[in-house]
Amino acid sequence: MIRMQARFPKNWLSPVPFIRLTVCDISSFSCVKMSRIQTWTEGWAEGRTSFHGTNVHKSLLEFQSKLLVKKPSRVLVPLCGKTLDMRWLAEEGHEVVGVEGVIQAVMEFFEEQELPYKESDVPGIKGAKLFENEDKKIKIYLCDFFQFSKDIAGQFDAIWDRASLVAIDPPLRQQYTDVLLSVLSPGGRILIEVYEYNPEERKQKGTPHFVPEEVIQKLYGEKCTTIDLLGDNDHLEGNERFKERGLTWMRQKIRIMVLK
Numbered sequence: 001m002i003r004m005q006a007r008f009p010k011n012w013l014s015p016v017p018f019i020r021l022t023v024c025d026i027s028s029f030s031c032v033k034m035s036r037i038q039t040w041t042e043g044w045a046e047g048r049t050s051f052h053g054t055n056v057h058k059s060l061l062e063f064q065s066k067l068l069v070k071k072p073s074r075v076l077v078p079l080c081g082k083t084l085d086m087r088w089l090a091e092e093g094h095e096v097v098g099v100e101g102v103i104q105a106v107m108e109f110f111e112e113q114e115l116p117y118k119e120s121d122v123p124g125i126k127g128a129k130l131f132e133n134e135d136k137k138i139k140i141y142l143c144d145f146f147q148f149s150k151d152i153a154g155q156f157d158a159i160w161d162r163a164s165l166v167a168i169d170p171p172l173r174q175q176y177t178d179v180l181l182s183v184l185s186p187g188g189r190i191l192i193e194v195y196e197y198n199p200e201e202r203k204q205k206g207t208p209h210f211v212p213e214e215v216i217q218k219l220y221g222e223k224c225t226t227i228d229l230l231g232d233n234d235h236l237e238g239n240e241r242f243k244e245r246g247l248t249w250m251r252q253k254i255r256i257m258v259l260k
Contacts, residue, residue, distance in 0.1 A: 036169070037101045037144065044104045056088045057162055059193060059254045063230050066256045067191040068094065073157040076183060078145060078176075079164040082109035089160075090137040097156070098140040099148050106131055106140050124152050146172075148179055155185045161192040166208035177219040181259060190224075190257040192216075195235060195250060203246040216255065226258040 060067075068075070072093045077086055080098030082105050089096045100106050110117045115133045122128035128143035141148060159180055168176045180190065194211035220227060231254035236242055242250055 041102050041104070044102050053083065056084050057193075059231060060085055060088075060160060060162070060191070063191055063254065063256065064092075066230065067158050067160065067189050068092075069189060070157045074154070076153075076156040076159045076180075078159065078161060078180065079167055080109075080140060081105045082112065083162065084113075085160060085162065086138055086140075087113050087115075090133075094137075094158075096138050097153055098138075099145050100140055100142060101144055103142055106142050109140065122152060124149075146175060146179060148183070150183045153183070155188075156183055157185055157188050159184060159188070159190045161190055163193050163195075163208055165192060166194050166211055168209070170209060173215070173219060181220075181223050184259050186259060188259045190220075190259075191230075192255050192257065194253050194255075196253060197236075197242075197247050197250040201246045201248060213253075220257050223260060224257045225260050226256065228256050230254045230256055 067073075072095060074095045074097065075089050077083065077089075077096060077098045080086060080100050081102075083098075086096045086098055086109070098109075109115075110131065110133070115138070117131050117133050120130050120132075122130050122141060122143065125143050125147050128141060128147070130139060130141055132139040139153075141153065161180070165173065165176065184190065194216065195208045196212055197210055199210045216227065231252065233252045233254075234250070235252040236247060236250040239250070
């Protein structure tokens with residue numbers, strides 16, 4: 001089934017449509033999963049998507065040679081939202097696979113990029129959907145990321161973690177990392193963006209979470225041969241919302257990691 005676009009009204013979210021439109025029905029979700037995905041679904045419906053960039057990410061452009069060693073590469077974009085990075089990667093000749101839990105984000109990606117797409121079920125994940133454009137260079141799995149696996153989509157040469165780890169609740173970080181590493185081919189690369197700041201200063205808790213170097217080392221150190229810092233940038237300048245939350249400093253850290 002080929003579809004051109006799907007439009008969602010601003011008030012499309014309600015308790016009944018949420019149950020119908022989420023990845024799996026209520027019987028296959030724990031309360032924790034339902035709450036986690038519903039939080040993000042409500043955020044998209046209410047327009048709380050300040051994390052979405054209107055351009056291809058600067059760090060992806062700057063460090064593409066570090067990430068995309070194999071040409072073409074199979075690239076995974078976890079928690080992809082509707083990022084423009086996916087289209088750019090596809091136009092550079094790579095095969096791009098996004099994973100997203102919010103249907104509105106997926107629909108808006110194909111609508112805004114004016115890409116016809118095909119929708120199909122995903123064997124192995126109850127209720128999950130696969131959306132792919134006509135040449136199959138861009139695929140987005142609508143599912144709970146923690147149910148994603150190499151049995152579903154194969155392995156990848158590269159992963160672009162653009163503020164995905166920082167969106168994961170700290171107790172789930174290890175599980176998230178385990179999924180990433182399980183779908184990455186030996187010698188595969190992860191380009192990751194995280195943030196550091198003083199969490200004691202922050203008035204409003206939430207994302208992006210504070211992810212210091214020791215957390216990166218704990219999560220990836222034993223499995224990766226290389227963890228190199230590529231970028232260390234001031235992220236507070238020009239970001240008034242973080243100043244309003246009480247932060248006096250904030251650093252964006254970009255690292256490249258290579259799986260053993």
